[in-house]
Amino acid sequence: MLEQAGAQQAGHEHPEHYQQYGWNYAPPSRFERITMAAWTKPSWLAPLAILGCVGAAGTYVLSNNPTDAQLDPLGPCAFKLLTGLDCPGCGGTRMVWYLLHGDILNAVRYHVVALVAIPILAYAYVVFAANRLFKVKLPSKRIPLLAVFGYLLFWVVFAVLRNLPWAPFDWFYVS
Structure with missing residues (x-):
């Protein structure tokens, strides 16, 4: 009061x-x-900024082949250097590399969990941008909180299982 x-x-x-x-x-x-x-x-600034960030990330991946043995400008993964384990995001850059080159099977091999999120995030961006730029309301559904937590739990389980050195989990090991 x-x-x-x-x-x-x-x-x-x-x-x-x-x-x-x-x-x-x-x-x-x-x-x-x-x-x-x-x-x-202005209303176009946020969609343009997001698109610019995604474009910059895609340009970085395309200009620095993460699948070759050469050291990239940003260096190796700090988590992997310190622990020797693949972090939850390990393989994500290589997944994007293969996805941008149309190789879906290798994209799945390097990071299936992140690959699942790409179409959902892309559609969420289209809905957001259409609303901000053209005031068009595209159909969208709110993702239930339980689904978000389930996805994050799946990501954690995937991160643990991919570090196990025996079959069938060694298929996910990205070294």
């Missing part, structure tokens, strides 16, 4: 739906206002 009274005395208005539930409302900070303005105005 004191916080509400103090906020009202400071000249901050509470939206009705906050007052209705007795929640305290703090206006956004200057940093939050600048961040949200950069993300929301």
